[in-house]
Amino acid sequence: MHGPPPKPPLKAKDYKSDVKPIWCAGCGHFAVLSAITKALAHLSLPPEQVALVSGIGCSSRLPAYTHVYGFHGIHGRALPIATGLKAARDDLTVLVTGGDGDGFSIGGNHFMHACRRNLDLTYIVMDNEVYGMTKGQASPTTAPDWEQNSLTPHGTGLPSFNPAAIALASGAGFIARGFSGDPGGLTQLLIEGILYPGFSFIHVLSPCITYHPEQKEWKQSVHALTENTTADPVIAAQRVQENDRMATGLLFKAPSAQRQGSTQAAASTQQISEQFLVPS
């Protein structure tokens, strides 16, 4: 983490810090960390020009494990912190990470509005369909009949959230699904997402082997999307509704919007104060 900055060409390890992750051995989040550092190295982004913002959860611990600027915030508020940072510092590449609880439950409102605001952020949600950090409660993406936690002994009985559908309905321009068991494919999606000049949402299936060990079977059920990427929201809507939510790849990519540049100071505070002056 310390010492003189590394010289290009940068490697994935140059984006890793020396802080040791607290994650359980076998946790899906390790592979996501690794894919993020590979994507940054591939893009040769100077570490000081990158910021990684997160909320609270096992997944949200990720920024401290990287060697870029980081903000480990509070539960559910990663997107607002990142929004303020990007709005004030358009020169930075801003990535946001977190979990399904952080992003879809306590932070659900921000998720919709960040999609709609369409700032150039890359939002990576590590979905393990459970609250890992607080020891295994059901999250908005948990299956309705999952009975493994004592808070919901009969399952939630509620339909699980479909994050890609919500992102699409809220106006996100770039929607992809990755899998921590396929780090190469995930790295590729991250690269594309970071390059996309608008809000990119990358939904990552990332197993919690401690509180959701059944997810070890995701290796078998996850499959690559067979269709080509669409820019048509109607086709995309059908896809995100129809498939089993286990198809990985780029689900939707809208033509990127023209972004306006940052404003330049045109008036001094002294000049601005003249509006209050009483003519004499």
Added chain:
Amino acid sequence: MDRKTDLTETSTLSVAIVGSGGSGVVTIGKILLESIARFGLFALMSRSSGPQIRGGESAVMLRIGSSPVDSLDDDFDLLLALDWLNAERFSDEIPITENSLILADPDKGALPDHYNHTANRQLLTPLSELAKSIEQGRANMVGLGVLSSLIGLPRTIVCEAARDTLGQKGAAVLEATLKCIDLGYSETPEERYFAPLSAPETIQPRWNISGNEASGFGALQGGVRFVAAYPITPASEILEWLAPNLEKSGGSLVQAEDELASINMIIGASFGGVPSLTATSGPGLSLMMEGLGLAVASETPVVVSNVMRGGPSTGIPTKSEQSDLNLALYGFHGDAPHIVLSALSIRDCAFTTEWAVKLAETLQAVAIVLTDQSQGQARAVIQPPSRTSLEGKRKLASATEHYQRYALSEDDVSPMAIPGDSNCIYTADGLEHNQQGVPSAMAEDHQRQLDKRRQKLTRFDYGDDWAEITGEGDICLITWGSATGATREAAARLNRAGHPTQVLAVRLLAPLSVERFRQVTGSAAKLLVVEQNHGGQFFEYLNAQRALPQQAQSLAQPGPLPIRPNVIYNRIMQGL
């Protein structure tokens, strides 16, 4: 006639205007305030309206003086009623006496009993009938003419002020307006009801500004270049003023989806090195509390401008109260030292907000500025605001072999790195951390960081701006925020009545300098703490800090009515 006077012994005149929705009360107020300003005098103008969202009855209350005016008087010298529809809604806000003059239109019905019984002096002028004689003529502008003439404002000044205020409404409207004002002047009876206002010999530069505009301007002066906020009464005008003016200054404003977002957005922007602020009112400040804790723990400077209204809950959103003090002081979880400031007048909204930004930046701290509806949504003619001498720049990290974001240091302020600096890459954290910023649950790290975050605020020298102290005497009136104006006026009346009185108006509420507070108040025999809330929140706070002697008493009056100077005066005279 008997006129109440302020400390400087200059006379003031209080004027109120009421009328139903669409009658044009607010336009009269605007033109009148601008005329008074151009004439060389000072004034305070507050507004009140019925419960309707738009277009209901409204009232404008003005107090005019030859020196700056910081509070409304106990009663009004002149009431202009364009009509009487729902006018009784304002009867407690607009007290009149038997000396008051009521100017009304006889065609709009008889005076309501309350006014008819009280006011011996009535001037009935057929304003709407007169307006009909002019194409596009309006009764409110005839009323403005009569009123201005009665109080002795020169016609040319009123016409110029009207021209500049209504400029965009087109030539025809303007011409009709000027004719109506002229007609009002010529229809005013010869009889003198008031000594005419007189202009000072030399006219100093003056501003015509609202408290919310002053807060916005103070933020800009302090260096704020990013604002995120969610609309709320009575704070929205800060945002409405800042949006275009930030843009002119190279900054930006984001309208957030809620206050949970807005506080965290400004934390993000400030982490990026840009001084940032949000504005809100009680309900919004409540939602921001968790975020503010993050700013304290991560030592990210942010400023919240909180314009108070009647609470709790949605309370009385359009009226004033100083009841968010407890929330601002104690709303945080954990031990979370931060700065709380109060603006002592409309003019002081600019100074205090600028100071807040600079303190927050210097100390990498949270600063909450408490103003209220009676300041924010009122306008005043003021002397240009004063400025803080504090430079107010962040202590930045410089290239180092082994950067530690939360390093212990001499003044307890750790150098902060800004993204873009390749030598000092770090992760900010709301988790307790060691000096490097790595999360830590060790007792020693927690103790050190807690000490550091407290001491950086308590060891800082805030200078003389922590309070404003006026007068001297055995009686000491202690107050904060908007209650300062009425308290000072009560002190002036006490002084004139032969009871030397001092006023201590506290701007820096937290951290409170108990030592300095005791130095000021220590020799007083009678102490009264004046504030506009039900629970005596400031009084309780001062007691918790052991700042007050045993004999100190509390005068706590909730909103929505302003604390009138005579309430304070009488409380002292009745013997504490």
